[in-house]
Amino acid sequence: MTSAITPIGLLDSDQVRSVIGAATLAPSTHNTQPWRFRCTPVGLELHADPDRALPVVDADQRELLLSCGAALFNLRTAVHALGAHPATTLLPRRDVPNLLAVVRPFAVRSPDPRLVELAHAIPRRHTNRTPFQKAVVPASVVTQLRHAAEVEQAWLPRLDAVQLERLRELVNKSHHAQLADPAFVAEWRYWTGRGRDSRDGVPDYAAGAMPADDGGWILRDFGTRTSARRGRIDESDPLVVVIGSFGDTRLDQLRAGQAMQRVLLTATAAGLDASFISQPVEVPSVRDELRELLGGGLWPQIVLRLGRGRPVAWTPRRSLADVLLEPDRHGA
Ligand SMILES: Cc1cc2nc3c(=O)[nH]c(=O)nc-3n(C[C@H](O)[C@H](O)[C@H](O)COP(=O)(O)O)c2cc1C
Structure with a gap:
């Protein structure tokens, strides 16, 4: 399945692998991970995976879109932290509704330190359901x-x-x-x-x-x-x-x-x-x-x-091979 990962614009294959990995660390309702990714010569595509929808709690797939939006923010931020501008088009094709976004790593620019800080926070964010301390958030x-x-x-x-x-x-x-x-x-x-x-x-x-x-x-x-x-x-x-x-x-x-x-x-x-x-x-x-x-x-x-809660463990994710679409197929 590694054939599905190709260099895109400024990013080499390892960098593409790492930004998709960052995207998959996003939260999702019940940890359904309702997303898939495809590398194309022009950019990285984010697709919704309707097979992972929750027909009862999320009948209109609103939270599926929130989850995919979170994955997209991780993707954009990880691309930015590598020094490329993530030019992003949302819902680019009416005839392919599951294609949610295309991210094109554009011209190099010096990364915004604030976004680099957020990129470093991606693997440290976990849903924390423990009781929080009685301290006020500043x-x-x-x-x-x-x-x-x-x-x-x-x-x-x-x-x-x-x-x-x-x-x-x-x-x-x-x-x-x-x-x-x-x-x-x-x-x-x-x-x-x-x-x-x-x-x-x-x-x-x-x-x-x-x-x-x-x-x-x-x-x-x-x-x-x-x-x-x-x-x-x-x-x-x-x-x-x-x-x-x-x-x-x-x-x-x-x-x-x-x-x-x-x-x-x-x-x-x-x-x-x-x-x-x-x-x-x-x-x-x-x-x-x-x-x-x-x-x-x-x-x-x-x-x-x-x-501020107690430390919590990491919630697992599917492998990259599970979330990659082959280059020639559309996930509509
Ligand atoms: C739209 C959305 C709604 C969620 N709703 C709840 C919720 O009501 N209660 C809860 O404990 N977790 C909720 N979660 C958190 C997910 O269960 C969590 O993201 C998932 O298990 C992955 O774990 P992680 O966030 O630690 O990576 C929600 C996540 C998303 C994106």
């Missing part, structure tokens, strides 16, 4: 996170105490709505509690504390065998942020995924851990309520919890 870091979202054409609105309390209620409501749906539970169980030998899905050891049901933020439970030993989450207010976009088209969702990853890597570079609280954006009626809560102008795309 205002200067919150400003950096807000800026990271805005650079990628998304928005991280300020939430006041009343909005945060309402958001906590929406998390609770959507969490229980999902658990009451047998189809959701079956899909979640299928991707959960996997052993160390599985290259996708969420391993049992990546589970955090038990979800609190007593006024704290409810996290999705990914544990099976070790749940009883994990204890309950006991943290005072972590920083909880919503990333919103100005529209809700596929293009907006792909951009929101890039913004999400830029926010996550900015957090990692600042020494923060993060996890996702995506229940309220996955239940459509609750997402509408959240949109109203934000003033009606933004489409909420993802909710993140940020703070």
